[in-house]
Amino acid sequence: MIQLTNDPIDFTALTEQVRSNAAGAVVLFLGTVREFTHARIETQAASLAEETPGDMKLAVKLFARARWPIVKAAIVHRLGTMELGDISVAVAVSTPHRDQAFEAGRWLIDTLKEVVPIWKQENWDDGTKEWIHPGLKKP
């Protein structure tokens, strides 16, 4: 389950969602806005059918491709303007054993950052904005 939200992420509730008696290990990853020359981060998501936040088909396929025996997994990505310290993304995953949970969690966040159509935009102090596109030269 992958959810987009405009509100602060409740990572405690997210973690509870993936807990299970079949899973001996739960890993939670939080991505946060770090100190970075006073930039604020704006995100835009491509929800292709309609441009309102919701589940994304492209992203849901992540779980199908994972190689680990995931019992449950949940991802929330926040959209909109975020300030220093805010949580932009949370990944929670449960598996029978801890090695699998760490590896699956790492794979889920790495893959999300490669394939899920969400972009950061940095807003600089001088009022300019810049989309972040890994691998592309700045305009």
Place this chain on the structure above:
Amino acid sequence: MKLAVKLFARARDLAGTPQLEVDVSEPATVLELKQALARACPALAPLSPHLLVAVGQEYAGDAHLLAAGLEVACFPPVSGG
């Protein structure tokens, strides 16, 4: 055929519109669509080789064939997380 292509992030800013209509022969490949986009909107030309294309919400490679009526979206490399 005419295809309505949704644009996101820097591609949208460069084009100045969230959706662009492009004319391509039918059938056309994704690569031909990218070339048509660059012709229809020269501001997108430097970006077009790097655009990711999703057809019906699935990623499509350069050789993928497009037909009329499909939902097509183009965007530069993603940076969420």
